[in-house]
Amino acid sequence: MGLAVSVGNPCVGYDAEGEEHYRRQFAGLAAALAASGHRWTPPAGPPPSGQARRYVSSFPYSCLHYLRRAYALDAEGQPVTPVVDGNLKDADGFVDDASS
Incomplete structure (x- = not known):
């Protein structure tokens, strides 16, 4: 058994319905964190060209x-x-x- 962690919206740029689903999830997460005194901004989209996010498949x-x-x-x-x-x-x- 392992633990997989991802960052960002995996649907950006190729799945509009999936992208919207993740936007709603991120908005809910941001609201819950704000209610507990934490500030978090959802990722705006993919990183700039040539600047990939770090990737780890699982832990x-x-x-x-x-x-x-x-x-x-x-x-x-x-x-x-x-x-x-x-x-x-x-x-x-x-x-x-x-x-x-």
């Missing part, structure tokens, strides 16, 4: 725990810091409390 399932930790730190108003030596054990209780 192993184990990366989900790093994402949960980042969410918990942000939800508690703490800075999101790197994990030292891959040690997630120190954050287990904190992450469970913040995400439940």
Whole structure:
């Protein structure tokens, strides 16, 4: 099992119906983030010619725990810091409390 993450609207330029669907999704996301005090601007379209976005096809399932930790730190108003030596054990209780 893996975790796939994408950025932007994959339909820009070739699927008008799909493009509109993603625009509505991004508008809803922006509204939800604004309601919680976060500012986010949906991507306007594809990057300028010759400037591709970074691409990663997927992440192993184990990366989900790093994402949960980042969410918990942000939800508690703490800075999101790197994990030292891959040690997630120190954050287990904190992450469970913040995400439940």
